[in-house]
Every structure is written in C-alpha cells, then in structure tokens.
Amino acid sequence: MQENQLYRRVFAYLNSLSSIEDSDFANLFSGNKSNEINLFIDPNQIVVDTFLSARVYWSCERGSRSRALVLKIRRSDKRKILRPYLQHVHAMFDEIEQRRKEVKLYINAGDEPERNGRWRSIPFTHPSTIETVAMDSDLKNKIKSDLESFLKSKQYYHRLGRVWKRSYLLYGPSGTGKSSFIAGMAKFLCYDVYDIDLSKVINDSDLKMLLLQTTNKSMIVIEDLDRYLAEKSTAVSLSGILNFMDGIISCCGEERVMVFTMNGKDRIDPTVLRPGRIDVHIYFPLCDFSAFKTLANSHLGLKEHKLFSQIEEVFQTGSSLSPAEIGEIMISNRTSPSRALKCVISALQTNGDGSRGMGRVGQRLGESTSGRFVEECGEPGSIFCREGVHTMKEFRKLYGLLRMRSGRKDSMDLDSVEKENSKQET
Ligand SMILES: Nc1ncnc2c1ncn2[C@@H]1O[C@H](COP(=O)(O)OP(=O)(O)OP(=O)(O)O)[C@@H](O)[C@H]1O
Ligand SMILES: [Mg+2]
Incomplete structure (x- = not known):
C-alpha cells in the first residue's frame, strides 16, 4: 500500500539523464523557476544509460491503476552491474534531491480510484519563514532548537524503541500566524508538507491509508482539528484521529513531524493532547x-x-x-x-x-x-x-x-522539551 520509494528515485534519476534529450520524444513540463523546462520520460520511450561500460535500457509502462519502470540489462552484464547500478541510482537521487531543495505541498484529493494514490503535489511556495512570523523571540528560538534537536535524534529515538516523530500543536485565535508558522517550520526542516483535509477523508481506514502514503522527512498537517471534532464535520471518528496520531500505524514511517492547529484547546478531549500525541504546545497570542x-x-x-x-x-x-x-x-x-x-x-x-x-x-x-x-x-x-x-x-x-x-502565556510545553533536550545526544 505504500508508494515504492525505488520507483520515485529511479523516476527522478531517469529524468535527470541527458540521454532523455536524445530520444525521439519526451514529455515537457515547465519547471518552478522561470524559463525552466523539465523533460519527463514518456510511456514507451526508451532511455539508455551507461554504467561501468555496460548499457542499460529503461522504459516506462503505465496501466490504468499502476505505473512501472522496466529495466533491461544484457544477461552477461546483469550479475556484475545490477546491484551497484541501483546503488548508484540511489546515490544520484540523493544528490538530485539536495540540488532540488524544493519543498512540496501535498493535498489529499477525493477518492479517484483510476488515479494512482490519493496525494496531489504542488511546489510549496508559501513565502512565510519562521523569521517572518512575529512572536516572542525566546519562544521562537526554543522551537528552532527543538526542531534541530529532533533532526539529530535518530539514534536516541531508536534506542528508546520509539518512532522518530514529533508532534506540535499550534493554537490561538484566528489570524495569529499558525498557518504561516507551519510554512516556516517546513522550510526550516526542508520537509515536504502533507496537508490533510479531513472533510475529504472517507473513514478511519482512509486516514490510515493517507498516512501510509506519506514519505519520510515530511510534515503532516491537520488544520482546525478542534472545529472538525466539535462540528463532527468529518467522517473520521475520534478514535481514528487518536490512532492516526499515535497508533500502531504511525510506526510505518519515520522522520515525521505532525502539526495540528486549533483556535482553542478547552473543548478538546484530553486524550488528544496527551504527550506522544502532542509533544509540544505552542500558543499564538493576539498582537501585543x-x-x-x-x-x-x-x-x-x-x-x-x-x-x-x-x-x-x-x-x-x-x-x-x-x-x-x-x-x-x-x-x-x-x-x-x-x-x-x-x-x-x-x-x-x-x-x-x-x-x-x-x-x-x-x-x-x-x-x-x-x-x-x-x-x-x-x-x-x-x-x-x-x-x-x-x-x-x-x-x-x-x-x-x-x-x-486575550491571555498571553508562553505556553510551549517547555518542560517536556527541556527534559528531552537534556537527554538528547548532540
Ligand atoms: N505573528 C504574525 N507575524 C506576522 N504575520 C502574521 C502573524 N500572524 C498572522 N500574520 C499574517 O496574517 C495572515 C494570516 O495568518 P495565518 O493564516 O498564519 O493565521 P492563522 O493563525 O493560521 O489563522 P486561522 O486560525 O484563521 O487559520 C498572514 O498573511 C500572515 O502573514
Ligand atoms: Mg490557519
């Protein structure tokens, strides 16, 4: 049910090859930078690549419900190059990603069975950064160092037998910068954003499926959770939300940051807010x-x-x-x-x-x-x-x-942050 990450890697690698320009036809797409044009492999097109003096051939097959990339290697070369070649593709993908450095915003589409997967992506061009959001500078610095220490804590989480993820609640009145801050966090982490529209989620297992189809190094966002829960304007149940936040299914991926926004947390079931489901609470006050x-x-x-x-x-x-x-x-x-x-x-x-x-x-x-x-x-x-x-x-x-x-408390759950920080490796 999860996207095959190798497919994504090979697809990006192939589209970066210069040989794609030599073929008789390819798909052309405008890129994100002005005047940028990208070439994408077309179904039935064959892209030739060379590795350790052997030639390999890639083609792309698209069925009604699935896509596949087919690799052809001469039998005599296969044993020698298959594994190192795939490792080379992996490594090149990391380089391409590094160069790409573009954060993507994924939005969950309605249920369209003929399309592959539920997420649609666009480049995430929101102009906000953590710096452009006006907030208490101490609080801002604490959040930044909390995010930084999360990024470095893989071994620490694993030693504890915990999933390497962290959840943040941004709450406060409307127009206080919560959504802008999410954009800033995503850019700070260089994570893609998966913005879950709960009104388009069909049921609890659909929500699980969406989670399974997110990638590592991503930020999963549910905005206005209090409103959905109070108005019951989503087909997802409270237990569906709880399992999504901290259930066994959330262990199927790593390096995830979850962010929830609310206008207030007074009417929220306390089980939603318990540590593990929400690790850091950040209050966004009115302007002082x-x-x-x-x-x-x-x-x-x-x-x-x-x-x-x-x-x-x-x-x-x-x-x-x-x-x-x-x-x-x-x-x-x-x-x-x-x-x-x-x-x-x-x-x-x-x-x-x-x-x-x-x-x-x-x-x-x-x-x-x-x-x-x-x-x-x-x-x-x-x-x-x-x-x-x-x-x-x-x-x-x-x-x-x-x-x-309009209370003005500095309400980040600093206790938990500081306790954890002191334990974390540097
Ligand atoms: N603290 C802030 N610093 C700088 N700009 C802000 C701040 N808060 C809000 N803004 C500006 O106000 C607009 C609305 O902010 P934003 O959407 O982030 O608010 P919000 O808290 O998510 O509101 P809502 O609860 O209604 O979704 C944005 O254009 C944003 O740039
Ligand atoms: Mg908002």
Whole structure:
C-alpha cells in the first residue's frame, strides 16, 4: 500500500539523464523557476544509460491503476552491474534531491480510484519563514532548537524503541500566524508538507491509508482539528484521529513531524493532547506591543516612531487585534507609515475592552465595504479605508458570538522539551 520509494528515485534519476534529450520524444513540463523546462520520460520511450561500460535500457509502462519502470540489462552484464547500478541510482537521487531543495505541498484529493494514490503535489511556495512570523523571540528560538534537536535524534529515538516523530500543536485565535508558522517550520526542516483535509477523508481506514502514503522527512498537517471534532464535520471518528496520531500505524514511517492547529484547546478531549500525541504546545497570542513593533519594522520599515508610546499605552489598556488585522492595516497604508499607525490606534481603541470575537475575523477583512475608518484616518482614498476593514463592533456583530480573553502565556510545553533536550545526544 505504500508508494515504492525505488520507483520515485529511479523516476527522478531517469529524468535527470541527458540521454532523455536524445530520444525521439519526451514529455515537457515547465519547471518552478522561470524559463525552466523539465523533460519527463514518456510511456514507451526508451532511455539508455551507461554504467561501468555496460548499457542499460529503461522504459516506462503505465496501466490504468499502476505505473512501472522496466529495466533491461544484457544477461552477461546483469550479475556484475545490477546491484551497484541501483546503488548508484540511489546515490544520484540523493544528490538530485539536495540540488532540488524544493519543498512540496501535498493535498489529499477525493477518492479517484483510476488515479494512482490519493496525494496531489504542488511546489510549496508559501513565502512565510519562521523569521517572518512575529512572536516572542525566546519562544521562537526554543522551537528552532527543538526542531534541530529532533533532526539529530535518530539514534536516541531508536534506542528508546520509539518512532522518530514529533508532534506540535499550534493554537490561538484566528489570524495569529499558525498557518504561516507551519510554512516556516517546513522550510526550516526542508520537509515536504502533507496537508490533510479531513472533510475529504472517507473513514478511519482512509486516514490510515493517507498516512501510509506519506514519505519520510515530511510534515503532516491537520488544520482546525478542534472545529472538525466539535462540528463532527468529518467522517473520521475520534478514535481514528487518536490512532492516526499515535497508533500502531504511525510506526510505518519515520522522520515525521505532525502539526495540528486549533483556535482553542478547552473543548478538546484530553486524550488528544496527551504527550506522544502532542509533544509540544505552542500558543499564538493576539498582537501585543512587542509583536506590534516587529510588524511595524517589517511592514513599514519603522524601528521607532513618535506614536509608538501612544500605541503602547493603548495595548496596556488590554486592547488587542490579531497580527493579521494589524498587518492588514499596515499593508494597506504602507505608503504613509504615520497614517498606518493612526489607523492601528483607532482600530485598537475601537476594540478597547480587551476582549474580542474569535471567529475567523482575519479572513473576512476583504469582505467589508465599511467606510468607518475613512473618517478616522482622514484618508478617504486609501485602499485600506475603502475595502479593507470592518470596525471591531461590526466584527462582533457578525462573528462575535464566541469571545475569549486575550491571555498571553508562553505556553510551549517547555518542560517536556527541556527534559528531552537534556537527554538528547548532540
Ligand atoms: N505573528 C504574525 N507575524 C506576522 N504575520 C502574521 C502573524 N500572524 C498572522 N500574520 C499574517 O496574517 C495572515 C494570516 O495568518 P495565518 O493564516 O498564519 O493565521 P492563522 O493563525 O493560521 O489563522 P486561522 O486560525 O484563521 O487559520 C498572514 O498573511 C500572515 O502573514
Ligand atoms: Mg490557519
């Protein structure tokens, strides 16, 4: 049921051979870099390769449900070169991968039996990195060193008889950078991302199958797990999720990082959150003054400004918005940093009681035609004013059934990280 890794390796190796260009026909695909064109072996095409002065012939066969690569070697050469040749292909693949250095995003498609496998991939070009996400710098460094020590811990996990995998929960209100951080983690690890859409998973065993079809060195992501569990909007049962996270099936692959996101973990069954299923908890808070300064620097190029003290005071009254909301105000007003800061102040003051709706506010920013900020910012023509923003009152009216206090705890499960770090090999 698992993808034959040798197939993937040979396929990549063959497509890197110059002889593929000499054949009468091949498939042409545009690459990820501009002007890049890739040649892929075509069914019935024969690609010739040479190894230790022997010639070998590859062809590609495609049935309705399977694909195969066929290797032909002269009988007299077979004993001498077959194994070393395949080892050579393995080694070359590692080099190609190293050069490729492109992270892929896999998405689970609906059930299409005529197609091979359930995952579809595209190059993962999300622009976020760990560095571009505004968060407490100590916490960021701890997460980075946790990831680094995971990468180095193969022997350690094996000695313990544990699967070499680690699970992270990113939780916090909408628009606080959880998805962006996932992209940053994937790039930091150079892992492919398998993003599981639970609404497309047919049942528990389908979820297992998806897991079996992921590769090593990959990050498996389930976003909004709390919503799926609360709304029961997936055909997967709670026990299906638990087994996926830590069941016997999760041992069928290694070097996996699992990442789950939630808006809050209060309503989650504690068995989901137990160590092993979730090793590290990372809280993504609403914007505080320090995160605001990071955003002002990255979005407006401001390290200091005379309005900063006023903004700090507003934050001290308990007002807050998500980094997505503040970032959006800054982007829309980036031609005038002072106006951007004034707009941030108005937005924070409008949200002055320190609590806020925690619906998916950040994602709805573009939908309003509210002109409220037009007067407040005195810039009737700006894009931000015309298209960008609801007032917080309007947000609440629309989405404000759920409210939450904007606590600011540094909630990574540091105990477990530190205990483990101290044990891990360097
Ligand atoms: N901490 C942050 N630092 C920098 N940019 C941020 C931060 N949080 C959010 N953003 C920006 O806001 C937008 C939304 O962020 P993102 O999708 O990562 O939020 P999220 O926490 O996943 O939200 P949701 O819970 O609704 O999925 C992105 O464009 C992102 O760049
Ligand atoms: Mg998200």
